Amino acid sequence: MRAALRVLGLSSSCVAEWKRGQTRCELVLQSACPRPNPQRLSARERLSIKDMVLSTAHRHMSIRALALRAQRVGAVFAHPSTWGKLIREHGWRRPRLRVYPAKPKEGVVATKPNEKWHIDVSVLRLLDGTNVYMHAVIDNYSRKILAWKVADSLHPMGTCEILQEAARQLHRDESVQLVCDGGVENFNAAVDEVVAKFEWERIRALVDVTYSNSKIEAWWRSLKHQWLYLNQLSTIADVRRLTKFYVEQHNCVMPHAAFEGQTPDEMYYGTGAHLVDELKVKREEARRRRLEENRGAACAACPRGPGVSERVAA
Numbered sequence: 103m104r105a106a107l108r109v110l111g112l113s114s115s116c117v118a119e120w121k122r123g124q125t126r127c128e129l130v131l132q133s134a135c136p137r138p139n140p141q142r143l144s145a146r147e148r149l150s151i152k153d154m155v156l157s158t159a160h161r162h163m164s165i166r167a168l169a170l171r172a173q174r175v176g177a178v179f180a181h182p183s184t185w186g187k188l189i190r191e192h193g194w195r196r197p198r199l200r201v202y203p204a205k206p207k208e209g210v211v212a213t214k215p216n217e218k219w220h221i222d223v224s225v226l227r228l229l230d231g232t233n234v235y236m237h238a239v240i241d242n243y244s245r246k247i248l249a250w251k252v253a254d255s256l257h258p259m260g261t262c263e264i265l266q267e268a269a270r271q272l273h274r275d276e277s278v279q280l281v282c283d284g285g286v287e288n289f290n291a292a293v294d295e296v297v298a299k300f301e302w303e304r305i306r307a308l309v310d311v312t313y314s315n316s317k318i319e320a321w322w323r324s325l326k327h328q329w330l331y332l333n334q335l336s337t338i339a340d341v342r343r344l345t346k347f348y349v350e351q352h353n354c355v356m357p358h359a360a361f362e363g364q365t366p367d368e369m370y371y372g373t374g375a376h377l378v379d380e381l382k383v384k385r386e387e388a389r390r391r392r393l394e395e396n397r398g399a400a401c402a403a404c405p406r407g408p409g410v411s412e413r414v415a416a
Contacts, residue, residue: 143180143188150177151185155194165189209313210242210281215370216272218242218279220318221265223256223287226330226341234338236325236345237261239268240318242281244369245358247321247349252342258290265296272300279303283315321352 107114143151150172154160160168169182188194212218224236237260238250248268253260265280272278280297282288284306297304307315329348335341357363361374363381368374 143178143184147178147180148188151180151188152192152194154178155185155189155196158197161196161198209316210311212241212243215241215243215246215372216276216278218281219248219268220315221261221280221282221288222315222318222322223261223285224322224326226326226335228335228337228341230336234341235260236322236341237264237287238318238321239264240321241366241370242317244366245317245321245360246353246366246370250345250349252338252345254338256287258287258292261287262292262296265293269300277301277303279305281305281307281311281313281315281317283307284309324352 165185166182169185172178219239221239226234235253235256239248249264251264280302353367361369362378364374
Protein backbone atom coordinates (compact mmCIF):
# COMPACT_ATOMS: atom_id res chain seq x y z
CA MET A 103 0.00 0.00 0.00
CA ARG A 104 2.81 2.43 0.88
CA ALA A 105 4.55 1.79 -2.44
CA ALA A 106 1.31 2.28 -4.37
CA LEU A 107 0.59 5.54 -2.56
CA ARG A 108 4.11 6.81 -3.32
CA VAL A 109 3.63 6.07 -7.02
CA LEU A 110 0.24 7.83 -7.04
CA GLY A 111 1.47 10.76 -4.97
CA LEU A 112 -1.16 10.25 -2.25
CA SER A 113 -0.93 10.20 1.52
CA SER A 114 -2.40 7.54 3.77
CA SER A 115 -4.45 10.17 5.62
CA CYS A 116 -6.07 11.23 2.34
CA VAL A 117 -7.11 7.63 1.60
CA ALA A 118 -8.47 7.25 5.13
CA GLU A 119 -10.52 10.44 4.72
CA TRP A 120 -11.98 9.13 1.46
CA LYS A 121 -12.98 5.87 3.15
CA ARG A 122 -14.69 7.71 5.98
CA GLY A 123 -16.57 9.89 3.50
CA GLN A 124 -18.01 6.89 1.67
CA THR A 125 -19.68 5.52 4.80
CA ARG A 126 -22.35 7.67 6.39
CA CYS A 127 -22.62 7.45 10.15
CA GLU A 128 -25.87 5.90 11.38
CA LEU A 129 -25.91 7.93 14.58
CA VAL A 130 -28.58 10.61 14.90
CA LEU A 131 -27.72 13.89 13.08
CA GLN A 132 -24.18 12.75 12.31
CA SER A 133 -22.81 13.04 8.77
CA ALA A 134 -19.60 11.17 9.70
CA CYS A 135 -18.43 8.97 12.54
CA PRO A 136 -17.55 11.13 15.58
CA ARG A 137 -14.88 8.80 16.95
CA PRO A 138 -12.01 10.01 14.68
CA ASN A 139 -13.01 13.64 15.52
CA PRO A 140 -13.99 13.65 19.19
CA GLN A 141 -14.09 17.47 19.30
CA ARG A 142 -17.23 17.45 17.16
CA LEU A 143 -20.60 18.19 18.74
CA SER A 144 -22.22 15.13 20.21
CA ALA A 145 -25.57 13.78 19.03
CA ARG A 146 -27.20 15.07 22.22
CA GLU A 147 -25.89 18.58 21.60
CA ARG A 148 -27.05 18.55 17.99
CA LEU A 149 -30.54 17.49 19.05
CA SER A 150 -30.60 20.29 21.62
CA ILE A 151 -29.65 22.82 18.96
CA LYS A 152 -32.35 21.47 16.65
CA ASP A 153 -35.02 21.69 19.35
CA MET A 154 -34.12 25.26 20.25
CA VAL A 155 -33.93 26.41 16.60
CA LEU A 156 -37.34 24.93 15.75
CA SER A 157 -39.03 25.89 19.03
CA THR A 158 -41.70 28.59 18.92
CA ALA A 159 -40.68 29.63 22.43
CA HIS A 160 -37.38 31.01 21.09
CA ARG A 161 -38.46 32.39 17.72
CA HIS A 162 -37.97 35.98 18.91
CA MET A 163 -34.24 35.39 19.48
CA SER A 164 -31.48 35.74 16.92
CA ILE A 165 -29.08 32.87 16.32
CA ARG A 166 -26.37 34.62 18.33
CA ALA A 167 -28.72 35.25 21.25
CA LEU A 168 -29.98 31.68 21.01
CA ALA A 169 -26.44 30.28 21.20
CA LEU A 170 -25.66 32.35 24.27
CA ARG A 171 -28.99 31.40 25.85
CA ALA A 172 -28.13 27.72 25.38
CA GLN A 173 -24.84 28.32 27.21
CA ARG A 174 -26.61 30.09 30.06
CA VAL A 175 -29.02 27.22 30.62
CA GLY A 176 -26.23 24.66 30.25
CA ALA A 177 -27.67 22.96 27.14
CA VAL A 178 -25.01 23.49 24.46
CA PHE A 179 -21.67 25.28 24.51
CA ALA A 180 -20.99 26.08 20.86
CA HIS A 181 -20.13 29.17 18.83
CA PRO A 182 -23.01 30.93 16.98
CA SER A 183 -21.25 30.21 13.66
CA THR A 184 -21.52 26.49 14.47
CA TRP A 185 -25.24 26.95 14.99
CA GLY A 186 -25.53 28.68 11.63
CA LYS A 187 -23.58 25.93 9.89
CA LEU A 188 -25.85 23.21 11.32
CA ILE A 189 -28.96 25.17 10.35
CA ARG A 190 -27.73 25.45 6.76
CA GLU A 191 -26.63 21.80 6.55
CA HIS A 192 -29.94 20.39 7.78
CA GLY A 193 -32.22 23.05 6.27
CA TRP A 194 -33.92 23.88 9.56
CA ARG A 195 -36.53 26.62 9.09
CA ARG A 196 -37.24 28.73 12.13
CA PRO A 197 -40.94 29.35 12.91
CA ARG A 198 -40.67 33.09 12.22
CA LEU A 199 -43.34 33.69 9.60
CA ARG A 200 -43.97 37.41 9.47
CA VAL A 201 -47.55 38.60 9.29
CA TYR A 202 -47.96 42.05 7.76
CA PRO A 203 -51.14 44.07 7.22
CA ALA A 204 -52.51 43.83 3.71
CA LYS A 205 -51.06 46.40 1.34
CA PRO A 206 -52.68 47.66 -1.86
CA LYS A 207 -51.41 45.71 -4.85
CA GLU A 208 -51.75 48.70 -7.15
CA GLY A 209 -51.26 52.34 -6.32
CA VAL A 210 -52.91 55.44 -7.72
CA VAL A 211 -53.53 54.82 -11.43
CA ALA A 212 -54.46 57.48 -13.97
CA THR A 213 -56.34 56.80 -17.21
CA LYS A 214 -54.95 59.75 -19.21
CA PRO A 215 -52.16 62.32 -19.08
CA ASN A 216 -52.48 65.23 -16.63
CA GLU A 217 -55.08 63.42 -14.58
CA LYS A 218 -52.85 62.74 -11.56
CA TRP A 219 -49.49 64.26 -10.72
CA HIS A 220 -47.04 63.32 -7.99
CA ILE A 221 -44.79 65.88 -6.35
CA ASP A 222 -42.02 65.25 -3.85
CA VAL A 223 -38.71 66.53 -2.48
CA SER A 224 -35.58 64.41 -2.06
CA VAL A 225 -32.39 65.26 -0.20
CA LEU A 226 -28.95 64.55 -1.66
CA ARG A 227 -25.66 64.92 0.19
CA LEU A 228 -22.60 66.24 -1.61
CA LEU A 229 -19.05 65.04 -1.04
CA ASP A 230 -18.35 67.95 1.35
CA GLY A 231 -21.35 66.96 3.52
CA THR A 232 -23.74 69.74 2.48
CA ASN A 233 -27.30 68.91 1.42
CA VAL A 234 -29.09 69.86 -1.76
CA TYR A 235 -32.86 69.58 -2.21
CA MET A 236 -34.40 68.22 -5.42
CA HIS A 237 -38.02 68.97 -6.31
CA ALA A 238 -39.86 67.17 -9.12
CA VAL A 239 -43.33 66.64 -10.57
CA ILE A 240 -44.12 63.41 -12.43
CA ASP A 241 -47.21 62.53 -14.46
CA ASN A 242 -48.85 59.34 -13.19
CA TYR A 243 -50.07 58.09 -16.56
CA SER A 244 -46.91 58.57 -18.64
CA ARG A 245 -44.16 58.77 -15.95
CA LYS A 246 -42.97 61.97 -17.66
CA ILE A 247 -41.06 64.44 -15.50
CA LEU A 248 -43.01 67.64 -16.05
CA ALA A 249 -40.80 69.96 -13.98
CA TRP A 250 -37.83 69.76 -11.64
CA LYS A 251 -35.57 71.99 -9.59
CA VAL A 252 -32.39 71.61 -7.52
CA ALA A 253 -31.93 74.09 -4.67
CA ASP A 254 -29.49 74.58 -1.81
CA SER A 255 -32.27 75.03 0.75
CA LEU A 256 -35.78 73.73 1.36
CA HIS A 257 -38.06 76.67 0.60
CA PRO A 258 -41.84 76.66 -0.10
CA MET A 259 -41.29 78.72 -3.23
CA GLY A 260 -39.41 75.78 -4.78
CA THR A 261 -42.62 73.76 -4.82
CA CYS A 262 -44.55 76.71 -6.22
CA GLU A 263 -42.06 77.22 -9.04
CA ILE A 264 -42.15 73.66 -10.35
CA LEU A 265 -45.95 73.51 -10.05
CA GLN A 266 -46.30 76.65 -12.14
CA GLU A 267 -43.79 75.31 -14.67
CA ALA A 268 -45.69 72.03 -14.96
CA ALA A 269 -49.00 73.90 -15.32
CA ARG A 270 -47.80 75.42 -18.61
CA GLN A 271 -48.42 72.06 -20.29
CA LEU A 272 -52.08 71.97 -19.23
CA HIS A 273 -55.13 72.86 -21.27
CA ARG A 274 -57.72 75.15 -19.74
CA ASP A 275 -60.29 72.43 -19.09
CA GLU A 276 -57.88 70.00 -17.40
CA SER A 277 -58.18 69.50 -13.65
CA VAL A 278 -55.33 67.74 -11.86
CA GLN A 279 -55.26 65.62 -8.74
CA LEU A 280 -51.99 66.49 -6.99
CA VAL A 281 -50.67 63.60 -4.86
CA CYS A 282 -48.06 64.65 -2.31
CA ASP A 283 -46.70 63.92 1.15
CA GLY A 284 -47.80 65.88 4.18
CA GLY A 285 -44.59 67.90 4.50
CA VAL A 286 -44.45 71.63 5.14
CA GLU A 287 -43.05 72.18 1.64
CA ASN A 288 -46.38 70.97 0.19
CA PHE A 289 -48.79 72.50 2.70
CA ASN A 290 -48.24 76.22 3.19
CA ALA A 291 -49.83 79.49 2.17
CA ALA A 292 -47.82 79.87 -1.05
CA VAL A 293 -48.64 76.38 -2.31
CA ASP A 294 -52.28 76.80 -1.23
CA GLU A 295 -52.51 79.86 -3.46
CA VAL A 296 -51.16 77.98 -6.50
CA VAL A 297 -53.51 75.03 -5.94
CA ALA A 298 -56.49 77.36 -5.58
CA LYS A 299 -55.48 79.33 -8.68
CA PHE A 300 -55.57 76.28 -10.95
CA GLU A 301 -58.46 74.63 -9.04
CA TRP A 302 -56.52 71.44 -8.39
CA GLU A 303 -57.40 68.74 -5.89
CA ARG A 304 -54.59 68.06 -3.43
CA ILE A 305 -54.35 64.53 -1.97
CA ARG A 306 -52.07 63.53 0.88
CA ALA A 307 -50.52 60.11 0.40
CA LEU A 308 -51.19 57.62 3.23
CA VAL A 309 -53.60 60.13 4.81
CA ASP A 310 -56.36 61.00 2.36
CA VAL A 311 -55.73 57.73 0.49
CA THR A 312 -54.14 54.44 1.56
CA TYR A 313 -51.56 54.59 -1.24
CA SER A 314 -48.04 55.97 -0.94
CA ASN A 315 -46.37 58.48 -3.21
CA SER A 316 -44.50 55.61 -4.86
CA LYS A 317 -44.39 56.90 -8.46
CA ILE A 318 -42.12 59.84 -7.68
CA GLU A 319 -40.21 57.94 -4.96
CA ALA A 320 -39.34 55.19 -7.46
CA TRP A 321 -38.03 57.84 -9.84
CA TRP A 322 -35.84 59.32 -7.10
CA ARG A 323 -34.29 55.88 -6.54
CA SER A 324 -33.60 55.48 -10.25
CA LEU A 325 -32.10 58.96 -10.55
CA LYS A 326 -29.80 58.51 -7.58
CA HIS A 327 -28.67 54.90 -7.84
CA GLN A 328 -28.58 54.55 -11.62
CA TRP A 329 -26.99 57.89 -12.39
CA LEU A 330 -26.11 60.46 -9.72
CA TYR A 331 -24.17 58.08 -7.46
CA LEU A 332 -22.09 57.01 -10.46
CA ASN A 333 -20.62 60.50 -10.74
CA GLN A 334 -18.61 62.98 -8.69
CA LEU A 335 -21.08 65.14 -6.76
CA SER A 336 -18.89 68.01 -5.59
CA THR A 337 -21.11 71.05 -6.16
CA ILE A 338 -24.76 71.86 -6.68
CA ALA A 339 -23.91 72.76 -10.28
CA ASP A 340 -22.81 69.14 -10.82
CA VAL A 341 -26.16 67.91 -9.52
CA ARG A 342 -28.10 70.27 -11.77
CA ARG A 343 -26.09 69.27 -14.85
CA LEU A 344 -26.40 65.54 -14.19
CA THR A 345 -30.11 65.76 -13.30
CA LYS A 346 -30.85 67.68 -16.50
CA PHE A 347 -29.18 64.96 -18.56
CA TYR A 348 -31.05 62.15 -16.79
CA VAL A 349 -34.44 63.89 -17.08
CA GLU A 350 -33.94 64.28 -20.84
CA GLN A 351 -32.91 60.64 -21.17
CA HIS A 352 -35.83 59.48 -19.00
CA ASN A 353 -38.43 61.46 -20.92
CA CYS A 354 -37.21 61.07 -24.49
CA VAL A 355 -34.82 58.12 -24.82
CA MET A 356 -35.28 55.42 -22.18
CA PRO A 357 -38.17 53.02 -22.97
CA HIS A 358 -40.36 52.18 -19.99
CA ALA A 359 -41.14 48.50 -19.30
CA ALA A 360 -44.73 49.31 -18.33
CA PHE A 361 -45.34 50.84 -21.77
CA GLU A 362 -43.95 47.94 -23.87
CA GLY A 363 -41.08 49.97 -25.28
CA GLN A 364 -42.59 53.46 -25.39
CA THR A 365 -40.89 56.40 -23.72
CA PRO A 366 -42.69 58.69 -21.25
CA ASP A 367 -42.82 61.47 -23.86
CA GLU A 368 -44.49 59.14 -26.38
CA MET A 369 -47.04 58.08 -23.77
CA TYR A 370 -47.69 61.68 -22.69
CA TYR A 371 -48.19 63.03 -26.22
CA GLY A 372 -49.72 59.84 -27.64
CA THR A 373 -47.18 59.47 -30.44
CA GLY A 374 -45.87 55.94 -29.80
CA ALA A 375 -48.92 53.69 -30.08
CA HIS A 376 -47.63 52.17 -33.34
CA LEU A 377 -44.38 51.05 -31.67
CA VAL A 378 -46.04 48.20 -29.76
CA ASP A 379 -47.20 46.45 -32.93
CA GLU A 380 -43.96 47.22 -34.76
CA LEU A 381 -41.82 45.70 -32.00
CA LYS A 382 -44.05 42.62 -31.94
CA VAL A 383 -43.52 42.09 -35.69
CA LYS A 384 -39.77 42.64 -35.33
CA ARG A 385 -39.55 40.11 -32.49
CA GLU A 386 -41.26 37.47 -34.59
CA GLU A 387 -38.94 38.23 -37.50
CA ALA A 388 -35.89 37.98 -35.20
CA ARG A 389 -37.07 34.56 -33.95
CA ARG A 390 -37.49 33.34 -37.52
CA ARG A 391 -34.00 34.50 -38.52
CA ARG A 392 -32.52 32.96 -35.39
CA LEU A 393 -34.04 29.57 -36.22
CA GLU A 394 -32.75 29.75 -39.80
CA GLU A 395 -29.23 30.68 -38.73
CA ASN A 396 -29.01 28.03 -36.02
CA ARG A 397 -30.44 25.28 -38.23
CA GLY A 398 -28.09 26.25 -41.05
CA ALA A 399 -24.96 26.42 -38.93
CA ALA A 400 -22.67 23.36 -38.94
CA CYS A 401 -19.18 22.45 -37.83
CA ALA A 402 -16.84 19.66 -38.89
CA ALA A 403 -18.37 17.28 -36.33
CA CYS A 404 -22.00 17.89 -37.42
CA PRO A 405 -23.67 15.20 -39.59
CA ARG A 406 -24.07 16.25 -43.23
CA GLY A 407 -27.60 15.43 -44.23
CA PRO A 408 -30.68 16.98 -45.82
CA GLY A 409 -31.40 20.42 -44.41
CA VAL A 410 -27.89 20.93 -43.06
CA SER A 411 -25.69 23.55 -44.64
CA GLU A 412 -22.38 22.50 -46.10
CA ARG A 413 -20.70 25.55 -44.61
CA VAL A 414 -18.26 24.95 -41.81
CA ALA A 415 -18.54 27.44 -38.97
CA ALA A 416 -15.43 29.43 -38.31
